[in-house]
Amino acid sequence: MSKRDFLSTADLTRKELDDLLDLAARVKGKRPGQVLAGKVLGLLFFQPSLRTRVSFEVAMVQLGGHCIDLSSDDLYELEPQEQAVMDGRAEEHVKDAARTLSRYVDALGIRSAARTGTWERDRQELLVRNYAKYASVPVINLETSFEHPCQAIADVLTMRENLVTLKGRRLTLLWCNHPEPKSLGPTHSILQAAAMMGMQVTLAHPLGFEVDPQVLERSRALAGEHGGGLRVVNDMETAAHGAEVLYARSWGCTKYWDDAEREAMVKRSLQGWRVDEALMASTNNAFLMHPLPVRRNVAATDAVLDGEHSVIYDQAANRTHVQKALLMQLLK
Amino acid sequence: MSKRDFLSTADLTRKELDDLLDLAARVKGKRPGQVLAGKVLGLLFFQPSLRTRVSFEVAMVQLGGHCIDLSSDDLYELEPQEQAVMDGRAEEHVKDAARTLSRYVDALGIRSAARTGTWERDRQELLVRNYAKYASVPVINLETSFEHPCQAIADVLTMRENLVTLKGRRLTLLWCNHPEPKSLGPTHSILQAAAMMGMQVTLAHPLGFEVDPQVLERSRALAGEHGGGLRVVNDMETAAHGAEVLYARSWGCTKYWDDAEREAMVKRSLQGWRVDEALMASTNNAFLMHPLPVRRNVAATDAVLDGEHSVIYDQAANRTHVQKALLMQLLK
Amino acid sequence: MSKRDFLSTADLTRKELDDLLDLAARVKGKRPGQVLAGKVLGLLFFQPSLRTRVSFEVAMVQLGGHCIDLSSDDLYELEPQEQAVMDGRAEEHVKDAARTLSRYVDALGIRSAARTGTWERDRQELLVRNYAKYASVPVINLETSFEHPCQAIADVLTMRENLVTLKGRRLTLLWCNHPEPKSLGPTHSILQAAAMMGMQVTLAHPLGFEVDPQVLERSRALAGEHGGGLRVVNDMETAAHGAEVLYARSWGCTKYWDDAEREAMVKRSLQGWRVDEALMASTNNAFLMHPLPVRRNVAATDAVLDGEHSVIYDQAANRTHVQKALLMQLLK
Numbered sequence: 001m002s003k004r005d006f007l008s009t010a011d012l013t014r015k016e017l018d019d020l021l022d023l024a025a026r027v028k029g030k031r032p033g034q035v036l037a038g039k040v041l042g043l044l045f046f047q048p049s050l051r052t053r054v055s056f057e058v059a060m061v062q063l064g065g066h067c068i069d070l071s072s073d074d075l076y077e078l079e080p081q082e083q084a085v086m087d088g089r090a091e092e093h094v095k096d097a098a099r100t101l102s103r104y105v106d107a108l109g110i111r112s113a114a115r116t117g118t119w120e121r122d123r124q125e126l127l128v129r130n131y132a133k134y135a136s137v138p139v140i141n142l143e144t145s146f147e148h149p150c151q152a153i154a155d156v157l158t159m160r161e162n163l164v165t166l167k168g169r170r171l172t173l174l175w176c177n178h179p180e181p182k183s184l185g186p187t188h189s190i191l192q193a194a195a196m197m198g199m200q201v202t203l204a205h206p207l208g209f210e211v212d213p214q215v216l217e218r219s220r221a222l223a224g225e226h227g228g229g230l231r232v233v234n235d236m237e238t239a240a241h242g243a244e245v246l247y248a249r250s251w252g253c254t255k256y257w258d259d260a261e262r263e264a265m266v267k268r269s270l271q272g273w274r275v276d277e278a279l280m281a282s283t284n285n286a287f288l289m290h291p292l293p294v295r296r297n298v299a300a301t302d303a304v305l306d307g308e309h310s311v312i313y314d315q316a317a318n319r320t321h322v323q324k325a326l327l328m329q330l331l332k
Numbered sequence: 333m334s335k336r337d338f339l340s341t342a343d344l345t346r347k348e349l350d351d352l353l354d355l356a357a358r359v360k361g362k363r364p365g366q367v368l369a370g371k372v373l374g375l376l377f378f379q380p381s382l383r384t385r386v387s388f389e390v391a392m393v394q395l396g397g398h399c400i401d402l403s404s405d406d407l408y409e410l411e412p413q414e415q416a417v418m419d420g421r422a423e424e425h426v427k428d429a430a431r432t433l434s435r436y437v438d439a440l441g442i443r444s445a446a447r448t449g450t451w452e453r454d455r456q457e458l459l460v461r462n463y464a465k466y467a468s469v470p471v472i473n474l475e476t477s478f479e480h481p482c483q484a485i486a487d488v489l490t491m492r493e494n495l496v497t498l499k500g501r502r503l504t505l506l507w508c509n510h511p512e513p514k515s516l517g518p519t520h521s522i523l524q525a526a527a528m529m530g531m532q533v534t535l536a537h538p539l540g541f542e543v544d545p546q547v548l549e550r551s552r553a554l555a556g557e558h559g560g561g562l563r564v565v566n567d568m569e570t571a572a573h574g575a576e577v578l579y580a581r582s583w584g585c586t587k588y589w590d591d592a593e594r595e596a597m598v599k600r601s602l603q604g605w606r607v608d609e610a611l612m613a614s615t616n617n618a619f620l621m622h623p624l625p626v627r628r629n630v631a632a633t634d635a636v637l638d639g640e641h642s643v644i645y646d647q648a649a650n651r652t653h654v655q656k657a658l659l660m661q662l663l664k
Numbered sequence: 665m666s667k668r669d670f671l672s673t674a675d676l677t678r679k680e681l682d683d684l685l686d687l688a689a690r691v692k693g694k695r696p697g698q699v700l701a702g703k704v705l706g707l708l709f710f711q712p713s714l715r716t717r718v719s720f721e722v723a724m725v726q727l728g729g730h731c732i733d734l735s736s737d738d739l740y741e742l743e744p745q746e747q748a749v750m751d752g753r754a755e756e757h758v759k760d761a762a763r764t765l766s767r768y769v770d771a772l773g774i775r776s777a778a779r780t781g782t783w784e785r786d787r788q789e790l791l792v793r794n795y796a797k798y799a800s801v802p803v804i805n806l807e808t809s810f811e812h813p814c815q816a817i818a819d820v821l822t823m824r825e826n827l828v829t830l831k832g833r834r835l836t837l838l839w840c841n842h843p844e845p846k847s848l849g850p851t852h853s854i855l856q857a858a859a860m861m862g863m864q865v866t867l868a869h870p871l872g873f874e875v876d877p878q879v880l881e882r883s884r885a886l887a888g889e890h891g892g893g894l895r896v897v898n899d900m901e902t903a904a905h906g907a908e909v910l911y912a913r914s915w916g917c918t919k920y921w922d923d924a925e926r927e928a929m930v931k932r933s934l935q936g937w938r939v940d941e942a943l944m945a946s947t948n949n950a951f952l953m954h955p956l957p958v959r960r961n962v963a964a965t966d967a968v969l970d971g972e973h974s975v976i977y978d979q980a981a982n983r984t985h986v987q988k989a990l991l992m993q994l995l996k
Contacts, residue, residue: 038695040722040725050402058436070714070717085960085962086960087843087959093958096956096958096960096976097714097957103984104722104984179420293423293424294424297416297417297418312428313431316436317436383764385732386706386732386765386769390769393702394702511751626756628750645763648764649767652768
């Protein structure tokens with residue numbers, strides 16, 4: 001059985017990424033008709049969602065299809081381990097849930113971004129990868145601790161709309177402060193996608209907040225391959241200087257992944273990692289991006305979030321358009 | 333950006349109220365067709381809902397549109413205060429949620445009726461008013477502690493169906509007992525709407541259960557302007573005498589709004605505030621109304637709720653028809 | 665007001681059961697068109713659901729209709745007792761919820777399978793039966809502790825597809841181990857339906873796990889009437905020998921219904937009640953059935969669940985087809 005999943009921006013070829021962006025741009029603001037009439041997308045959220053949930057449901061509805069939302073509360077615990085003797089709390093194996101749902105729906109979207117142990121464990125995206133393995137219908141990653149590809153494609157579309165061409169343009173991915181430990185998903189996904197677009201990417205974060213080495217390596221290779229570059233810096237001033245896009249978001253510390261208190265302690269001295277007007281003034285007239293939800297006046301100030309260079313709501317709006325294109329490719 | 337919200341019966345002119353009722357009556361039992369095809373209504377319930385949730389979703393579906401229900405469990409906490417430094421529990425500002433959702437849906441309905449502090453705070457309807465302020469799409473009040481306009485319009489339609497003309501007709505709004513502290517929303521909204529229809533309104537409650545003075549004043553003015561009247565009494569017998577409609581519902585004590593135990597203590601001596609056959613017999617052959625859910629044999633007896641003068645299910649059914657008319661006005 | 669409910673396989677005549685199966689077989693894999701356009705099915709789940717929820721929503725959507733899911737969290741507690749003085753926690757009477765929902769939707773599906781006291785209480789299916797009593801629209805049982813008729817009809821369809829004729833064919837309903845106390849619903853419903861099809865049914869369970877005597881009596885009578893038979897055995901070997909279908913599922917101990925610890929203690933010595941390759945080898949080349957979710961390697965081994973005689977996913981898939989047929993009969 002041949003099927004396509006959408007799990008990582010790293011799985012896309014440049015051609016596929018371009019095609020997806022082009023289709024999204026053509027779909028945007030148009031009424032492509034009931035091209036997905038009779039199709040059903042199942043959504044499984046194991047964490048709260050506003051943008052992803054609503055943008056996917058609106059995308060399906062406007063294409064004539066239907067969404068079924070199975071939030072975590074509606075479902076019992078699932079067992080991801082092969083050959084498990086299931087005498088514990090898990091009421092059903094992922095294998096059976098995936099195979100059953102494949103008989104009902106035409107595609108499955110899954111968010112599973114909780115911290116469940118060490119980084120070594122969570123970087124494997126066990127639940128989503130197992131769903132993809134056992135489902136006979138396409139599986140879409142709606143965010144794990146490791147990737148958030150739907151967000152990243154919407155972000156690339158937003159940059160393309162504002163900068164027209166992306167090759168060689170200067171994007172800074174800037175870590176910012178947050179009271180809670182966050183997923184690395186959006187950061188990993190945009191890093192790879194921007195590299196593939198040949199952007200000059202600066203990844204900026206405090207020491208200790210390194211991204212996954214494999215993702216960094218892959219992104220560096222992609223950037224090289226497509227005429228771009230990737231550098232890592234550990235101070236905000238260098239990071240902001242010359243940036244044409246400043247993309248702010250917090251992410252977690254993989255070293256203390258299973259020790260939230262330790263991470264919180266480390267972050268006490270990092271409250272300066274916040275985007276404000278002075279920092280924006282030091283850029284090359286940069287657009288400000290953030291995938292939302294944003295902690296106002298912690299990650300970035302009201303002045304810059306509500307300022308004229310902020311495109312944060314365009315990013316959110318582009319989720320629908322990109323996902324329409326994706327669903328048309330996967331389901332039509 | 334011009335948009336219409338639907339937050340309070342006090343915002344309507346008499347002409348608008350009549351138009352809404354006329355459209356609801358014309359829509360009722362008819363199939364107006366797919367006039368809202370492609371339109372999406374987002375629903376946010378921060379408290380449980382049966383009638384409001386189902387009647388809105390049925391209304392949208394039967395007009396060809398779609399509802400997305402975002403119940404409170406699916407969402408993290410939202411920050412309503414301007415300029416807040418968001419280092420606490422709230423994951424997103426109302427401003428960002430409202431602006432984002434405005435990019436996805438065509439209208440937003442919000443229920444936010446929890447007690448969160450004093451009456452002075454909750455009477456401001458902070459969350460719903462902030463959503464309305466920041467959203468670029470119409471916002472519909474699905475009940476706050478202060479208003480429940482969708483219920484009230486359905487109630488006026490129900491009275492009009494049974495009494496034909498409302499001007500000068502005698503409506504008694506009667507406080508009744510309830511084990512829990514309740515919102516003042518339905519009472520405030522029907523009080524204003526009935527006054528605008530020129531009814532002779534009797535508001536009846538025990539001492540200590542006064543409604544909001546501003547609402548009372550506004551209702552008195554509206555009644556005067558439209559040929560009706562408004563009096564307040566504190567005993568059930570005077571309240572029931574001569575009534576053509578007896579509208580029962582409990583509401584909370586604004587003085588002890590943040591002290592549920594104190595309110596419960598006050599209510600211990602008020603168990604006589606219950607509608608029974610003897611009370612109904614003392615009216616002018618009145619119809620019995622209640623917005624539901626009702627505490628049977630506490631607020632009103634089985635005999636009167638299931639009696640031939642009860643129109644409680646017609647009120648509920650009219651929710652769909654009134655909301656269809658409202659959605660057609662806001663979205664068509 | 666005349667209406668049809670679907671509460672128990674025992675309510676069907678053989679003619680009705682055959683008609684339902686025939687319609688399901690005709691509908692399967694076909695697009696019967698928008699025959700339920702404008703129809704709304706309300707779903708109330710008081711326990712988690714995967715198959716039932718998704719298969720019903722897909723069925724409605726593919727027939728042009730719509731589902732509204734009201735999961736337990738969205739709703740306050742309901743009072744099932746007649747004439748109750750509602751000064752406790754229940755916010756609304758089942759009577760009022762049922763009558764109100766009947767004004768909004770075209771049919772209601774309800775799952776209420778929690779243990780709430782003794783078997784004598786739970787076998788009465790109070791909530792579902794009261795909904796059916798007060799609703800003026802058809803009520804569908806989505807599983808109680810006593811019955812799960814939608815599952816059973818899908819199971820009969822699955823057996824008919826694999827065995828072609830069912831009369832005289834040997835079906836073994838086999839109790840198997842499970843860490844949690846389970847409902848008797850699926851077992852009771854398939855027992856009655858298989859008996860009505862004239863199958864030779866073997867009911868196999870450890871001592872202490874007897875099914876409800878009234879269901880057993882009724883099933884024995886049905887089997888006799890339709891040329892089949894029913895025997896009860898208490899060992900796995902006798903149960904498996906000669907079986908053409910081996911249907912595994914755990915169910916609860918009615919004697920200790922309100923004492924989960926006692927039931928767990930009894931089950932400690934019953935871990936051998938598990939389907940494995942050796943047991944399957946002793947059958948007459950039997951198909952393996954299980955209604956899912958299944959505890960792998962507790963109720964049955966991976967080898968047999970994933971083996972070539974397993975039809976567990978076909979059972980799940982047939983839920984949609986059977987429910988389409990049912991909804992067409994109830995709503996068209």
